[in-house]
Amino acid sequence: MTQNDLHFDMRGSVAVIRLSRPNKRNALGDALILALRNLFETLPGEAKAVVLHGEGDHFCAGLDLSELKERDAGQGLHHSRMWHAALERVQYGPVPVIAALHGAVVGGGLELASACHIRVADDSTFYALPEGSRGIFVGGGGSVRVPKLIGAHRMLDMMLTGRVYKGEECTQLGFAQYFEASAGADGNAQGKGALNKAIELAKRIAQNEPMTNYALMHGLPRIAEQPADHGFFTEALLASVAQSAPEAKARIKAFLEDGKDKVKA
Numbered sequence: 509m510t511q512n513d514l515h516f517d518m519r520g521s522v523a524v525i526r527l528s529r530p531n532k533r534n535a536l537g538d539a540l541i542l543a544l545r546n547l548f549e550t551l552p553g554e555a556k557a558v559v560l561h562g563e564g565d566h567f568c569a570g571l572d573l574s575e576l577k578e579r580d581a582g583q584g585l586h587h588s589r590m591w592h593a594a595l596e597r598v599q600y601g602p603v604p605v606i607a608a609l610h611g612a613v614v615g616g617g618l619e620l621a622s623a624c625h626i627r628v629a630d631d632s633t634f635y636a637l638p639e640g641s642r643g644i645f646v647g648g649g650g651s652v653r654v655p656k657l658i659g660a661h662r663m664l665d666m667m668l669t670g671r672v673y674k675g676e677e678c679t680q681l682g683f684a685q686y687f688e689a690s691a692g693a694d695g696n697a698q699g700k701g702a703l704n705k706a707i708e709l710a711k712r713i714a715q716n717e718p719m720t721n722y723a724l725m726h727g728l729p730r731i732a733e734q735p736a737d738h739g740f741f742t743e744a745l746l747a748s749v750a751q752s753a754p755e756a757k758a759r760i761k762a763f764l765e766d767g768k769d770k771v772k773a
């Protein structure tokens with residue numbers, strides 16, 4: 509399916525979504541943001557995990573600046589809220605989302621990446637928040653999500669000074685959980701290293717019990733915002749729901765009786 513510069517296909521139980529606007533570096537115009545929202549709201553039930561990536565040399569150049577026409581304050585507010593609604597569907601949709609990041613992950617591209625659950629970077633990946641130098645502000649949830657990854661102090665520096673982060677150290681700083689080194693002369697071309705790793709992880713995640721995945725992606729970020737006492741209670745509720753699924757009981761029996769899925773160091 510290709511619609512509004514968004515490509516979608518199923519690879520087994522993994523839904524692969526590609527931003528397909530390479531000539532504009534996958535810049536996110538309103539139509540693309542709305543298509544993304546629509547796609548996450550209508551994912552087929554067979555999809556147990558999503559991989560999100562970008563076509564061409566970059567993941568995403570952020571907001572389509574050509575659409576940044578003269579908006580009054582009210583229109584600006586609604587535009588930002590439209591991004592919030594779309595990225596909320598990414599973070600709190602039905603299944604975990606793994607972002608394969610290559611090339612530019614900038615502005616709204618970093619906001620989109622930070623709404624995903626797992627980020628995989630590679631040699632080509634770089635992160636920036638050019639809003640500061642363009643005289644605008646983040647509007648796609650970046651001020652809430654990005655500091656949770658890298659700290660408010662680092663985000664502030666990026667926006668004030670235009671600092672660009674690149675390389676494996678970004679993984680330690682929190683931008684991504686995985687870093688794929690170049691696989692050879694052209695083995696990592698156009699982010700294939702990150703994409704292949706993201707698909708491998710998605711396939712692994714897709715094998716988990718769906719209710720456990722759902723409880724993790726919906727529960728953990730909310731528990732993190734709750735006072736400890738509320739968090740313990742939410743945890744107990746989620747634990748009781750997850751463990752009562754028949755699939756969970758079957759998996760525990762398979763371990764106890766056959767040693768299936770033993771943890772390996």
Ligand code: 1HE
Nearest residue numbers: 531532533535569570571572573574612615616638647648
């Ligand atoms: C664009 C955009 C865009 C490229 N909106 N058209 N984001 C930014 O400020 C980042 C702006 N983009 C860049 O800094 C660079 O394009 C890149 C580093 C991402 C890639 O560089 P490069 O050399 O590969 O491509 P290019 O030649 O700069 O761009 C190719 C074309 O894409 C060119 O158009 P053309 O008609 O001349 O071929 C560019 O104008 C176009 N293009 N990026 C529109 N972003 C919810 S609030 C979020 C707020 C933000 O995201 S602000 C940050 C916006």
